[in-house]
Every structure is written in C-alpha cells, then in structure tokens.
Amino acid sequence: xxxxxxxxxxxxxxxxxxxxxxxxxxxxxxxxxxxxxxxxxxxxxxxxxxxxxxxxxxxxxxxxxxxxxxxxxxxxxxxxxxxxxxxxxxxxxxxxxxxxxxxxxxxxxxxxxxxxxxxx
Amino acid sequence: xxxxxxxxxxxxxxxxxxxxxxxxxxxxxxxxxxxxxxxxxxxxxxxxxxxxxxxxxxxxxxxxxxxxxxxxxxxxxxxxxxxxxxxxxxxxxxxxxxxxxxxxxxxxxxxxxxxxxxxxxxxxxxxxxxxxxxxxxxxxxxxxxxxxxxxxxxxxxxxxxxxxxxxxxxxxxxxxxxxxxxxxxxxxxxxxxxxxxxxxxxxxxxxxxxxxxxxxxxxxxxxxxxxxxxxxxxxxxxxxxxxxxxxxxxxxxxxxxxxxxxxxxxxxxxxxxxxxxxxxxxxxxxxxxxxxxxxxxxxxxxxxxxxxxxxxxxxxxxxxxxxxxxxxxxxxxxxxxxxxxxxxxxxxxxxxxxxxxxxxxxxxxxxxxxxxxxxxxxx
Numbered sequence: 001x002x003x004x005x006x007x008x009x010x011x012x013x014x015x016x017x018x019x020x021x022x023x024x025x026x027x028x029x030x031x032x033x034x035x036x037x038x039x040x041x042x043x044x045x046x047x048x049x050x051x052x053x054x055x056x057x058x059x060x061x062x063x064x065x066x067x068x069x070x071x072x073x074x075x076x077x078x079x080x081x082x083x084x085x086x087x088x089x090x091x092x093x094x095x096x097x098x099x100x101x102x103x104x105x106x107x108x109x110x111x112x113x114x115x116x117x118x119x120x
Numbered sequence: 121x122x123x124x125x126x127x128x129x130x131x132x133x134x135x136x137x138x139x140x141x142x143x144x145x146x147x148x149x150x151x152x153x154x155x156x157x158x159x160x161x162x163x164x165x166x167x168x169x170x171x172x173x174x175x176x177x178x179x180x181x182x183x184x185x186x187x188x189x190x191x192x193x194x195x196x197x198x199x200x201x202x203x204x205x206x207x208x209x210x211x212x213x214x215x216x217x218x219x220x221x222x223x224x225x226x227x228x229x230x231x232x233x234x235x236x237x238x239x240x241x242x243x244x245x246x247x248x249x250x251x252x253x254x255x256x257x258x259x260x261x262x263x264x265x266x267x268x269x270x271x272x273x274x275x276x277x278x279x280x281x282x283x284x285x286x287x288x289x290x291x292x293x294x295x296x297x298x299x300x301x302x303x304x305x306x307x308x309x310x311x312x313x314x315x316x317x318x319x320x321x322x323x324x325x326x327x328x329x330x331x332x333x334x335x336x337x338x339x340x341x342x343x344x345x346x347x348x349x350x351x352x353x354x355x356x357x358x359x360x361x362x363x364x365x366x367x368x369x370x371x372x373x374x375x376x377x378x379x380x381x382x383x384x385x386x387x388x389x390x391x392x393x394x395x396x397x398x399x400x401x402x403x404x405x406x407x408x409x410x411x412x413x414x415x416x417x418x419x420x421x422x423x424x425x426x427x428x429x430x431x432x433x434x435x436x437x438x439x440x441x442x443x444x445x446x447x448x449x450x451x452x453x454x455x456x457x458x459x460x461x462x463x464x465x466x467x468x469x470x471x472x473x474x475x476x477x478x479x480x481x482x483x484x485x486x487x488x489x490x491x492x493x494x495x496x497x498x499x
Binding site for chain 2 (some may be wrong): 031035058082
C-alpha cells in the first residue's frame with residue numbers, strides 16, 4: 001500500500017526495502033522535468049536530508065529522504081530520461097530504494113485518502 | 121484562489137483559465153506560465169508551427185509632438201542611443217533607455233508611424249518609463265495606452281496564418297509596422313517578436329482582444345503558448361530579458377547591443393552622443409567594455425540559473441550567469457551571462473559553480489538557435 005509524505009513523496013514498502021518517488025500532483029506542479037540528480041548507492045541518509053535535486057524548465061527543487069536508511073538502488077532511467085517522472089511518476093518514474101533503518105515505521109505517513117484531502 | 125487586489129490581469133485572463141493555464145505572478149500581473157501542453161511542447165510548437173502569446177502586460181506608450189513626428193523622434197533621441205531620425209514611417213527599431221551612468225533603464229521597441237512614435241516597453245518598467253518619458257520629453261504628448269492589449273503570433277507558420285486573415289501582412293518584412301484589419305479587427309501590427317522566429321505583434325483595443333485571440337488559436341497549426349515558453353525561446357534566440365540580462369549597471373556595449381547604436385549617434389557621427397551615459401557608452405564602443413554578455417554552452421544536463429558564479433579554469437573570478445534554462449530545441453542546458461573581457465572569446469572554457477559542484481561551460485556564439493525572421497533581402 002502506498003504511503004504519502006507532506007513533501008509529496010510516495011513510499012512503497014516491501015519487507016524493509018522502501019521505494020520512493022514523487023506523486024503525480026508534485027510532477028504536475030513542477031512541470032516538464034529536465035534533470036534529476038540522485039544519491040549514491042550505499043549512502044546512509046537521515047530523514048529530511050536533501051538527497052535528490054530535480055530541475056524543471058523553470059526551477060530547481062530538492063527532495064529530502066523521508067526516513068532514515070541506506071540507499072540500495074537508484075533509478076538510472078530517470079537520469080537518462082527525466083520526462084519519465086512526468087509521464088509515469090508512480091511507476092517508471094521512481095527515484096530510489098532504501099533499506100529502512102531498524103525500527104522504522106511508515107504508519108505515521110498519510111494514506112491515499114489523507115494525501116488527496118491535503119492536495120485538494 | 122483568492123483574488124489579490126494588487127495583482128492585475130490582462131483582458132485575456134478568462135481565456136487562459138478556460139484553457140487550463142497555470143497562472144503565475146509576473147511584473148504585477150497574473151499571467152499564464154504554460155497551458156496544458158507544458159513549456160517544452162509549447163516551445164517546440166512555436167519553433168515548428170505558430171504560437172499565440174498574450175503579452176498585454178507590456179506597456180504601450182505613444183509619443184507625439186505638435187511640431188510633428190520628426191520632432192518627437194529628435195526628443196526621444198535625447199534618451200536613447202538609437203538613430204531614430206533615420207527611422208522611416210512604417211518601420212520599427214530596438215532601443216535602450218540609458219541611465220546617466222550608461223546603464224540600461226529599459227529596452228524598448230520604437231515604431232515610427234505617420235504622425236507619431238509607438239513604443240512597446242517592459243511590463244515591470246512601464247509605470248517608471250511613462251513617468252520618465254512624460255517628464256523628460258518636454259513639449260511632447262506622451263500617452264500610455266492601458267486600454268490596448270498586445271498579442272504575439274510567432275513561428276515559421278505565422279506569416280501564412282496572418283496572411284490568410286490579413287492579406288496585406290504578406291508584404292511586410294521584419295520590423296515593418298502597419299495598421300491592418302485582421303479578420304475584421306483593427307490592429308497595429310509589427311513584424312517582430314521575442315522568439316527568434318518570424319512573427320508578428322498585434323496591438324488591439326482591449327475589448328477586441330478576446331475575439332482576436334479566439335480567431336488566431338482557431339487557425340490550423342496555431343496553439344497558445346505561455347510565458348515559460350516565451351522565456352526559453354528568447355534565451356535560445358540570445359535575446360535579453362530586462363531585469364535579468366540588462367539593468368542599471370549593464371551598459372548596452374557590455375550587453376553586446378551596440379548594433380542598436382546608430383552610426384550617427386557614435387563618435388564622429390552627425391548627432392554623436394547627447395543621450396544619458398553617452399561618455400561611458402561611446403568610450404566602450406571605442407575601447408571595448410571590461411565585461412561582455414556571452415552565450416554559455418553547459419556540459420551535462422543540469423541547467424545553470426541566473427546568479428550562478430563563473431570562474432576561469434585556473435580559478436579566477438570570471439563573471440556570473442544572468443539567464444539559464446533547459447533548451448527544449450537543443451535538449452540541453454544553455455545560459456547567458458557576463459564575463460570579463462579576457463574570457464569573452466567564443467570557445468573559452470569556464471567553470472560554473474553549481475550547488476558546490478564545478479560544471480564546465482564554454483563560451484558559445486549567440487543565438488543558440490538560428491534566427492528565422494523575414495528580413496528584407498539585400499540587393
């Protein structure tokens with residue numbers, strides 16, 4: 001089940017591995033994405049640490065790590081073809097996977113209904 | 121969205137909303153950043169077909185003199201280094217309003233009509249320009265036409281599109297100006313624009329602009345485009361944005377705009393100098409400026425934005441970026457900026473300092489994308 005952050009990220013957990021991307025709402029707001037810079041595989045990241053830079057035609061945005069953990073995989077396809085984030089934000093446009101630090105719970109994040117209520 | 125009383129709208133604001141535009145504040149106006157196609161598609165459409173832009177936020181100022189239009193041109197020459205006396209009726213010219221220090225107050229278009237001058241000035245400068253011109257052009261009648269709207273039709277198909285609606289437009293060449301009837305709507309039309317493409321700007325009464333906009337976007341191959349595409353188009357075309365690439369500290373020579381300074385206004389010319397900042401500007405034409413506006417090709421995919429610092433490969437300060445974005449036509453980042461004289465030669469390799477990283481950039485000729493205006497052939 002997808003979870004959502006107030007920073008418009010989505011999280012999908014499988015065991016202790018969490019896949020992270022940005023929501024369709026965020027991709028739409030950013031407009032045409034032309035550049036994505038992802039963290040290094042193996043990096044230990046802390047909640048809130050800015051680890052992704054996204055550039056749309058108009059402006060740069062930073063995305064923070066939603067939870068503590070270790071980056072285990074990044075989506076090289078969106079570096080080559082940043083428009084995938086616009087065309088398929090919840091699928092091919094994913095950003096990175098991280099192994100959640102022990103004891104991490106995603107329960108506090110929003111579910112779909114709560115996120116949709118927030119973005120109106 | 122709560123309406124903000126301090127933010128103005130153009131007469132096309134309902135049209136923008138109906139088309140699903142993303143509205144953003146710009147120069148005190150709520151303007152369409154892009155429509156549903158998005159900046160990249162709108163940009164590419166303009167390069168391939170024809171696009172319609174609402175530029176009604178820009179200022180439209182007319183200057184006349186009881187002593188005739190030549191007297192108005194002579195008066196305005198005291199404020200700009202352009203040769204306006206040589207501007208024939210039915211022609212338009214680019215000019216800069218200079219400061220006493222030789223910087224730029226605004227960059228403007230000046231059209232010479234039979235009986236007056238018609239100016240288009242930047243939205244963010246228009247109130248200041250109007251006050252300044254009214255005060256400085258003693259004896260002239262200066263009128264700001266807030267009751268007029270302005271639409272740009274730009275792109276390789278713009279000529280054919282307008283010719284179908286106003287046959288007389290076909291004979292116009294780049295920088296011609298004519299009063300035309302466009303599908304029944306009286307318009308003052310110039311064959312010019314801000315994209316590097318062939319195209320027109322059409323000034324019409326505010327009450328007629330919805331009809332003109334509807335007529336244009338209903339034509340085959342025509343789509344609306346927002347300010348986002350307008351910005352990337354002008355950057356590829358190497359055209360300056362007032363406030364970014366031009367300001368009170370940049371001289372027209374530093375800005376590589378000396379082509380807009382007529383021979384008659386230069387040292388040794390019939391009407392040399394006589395405009396604000398003339399000493400600095402004429403000296404810089406002779407001796408070269410200490411810095412120069414250049415194009416910058418950027419390595420990699422990350423756009424470098426205005427404010428990014430530049431250095432030489434050896435680490436010495438070289439200047440700063442004033443405009444930068446992704447180029448939809450070239451599918452890579454491009455930028456413009458000011459660099460020291462030594463670093464301004466095309467091909468010079470420099471370093472941009474982006475978020476703690478060093479990004480290689482190379483001084484590149486402008487425009488990045490070849491201009492395709494319909495210039496008169498030289499015979």
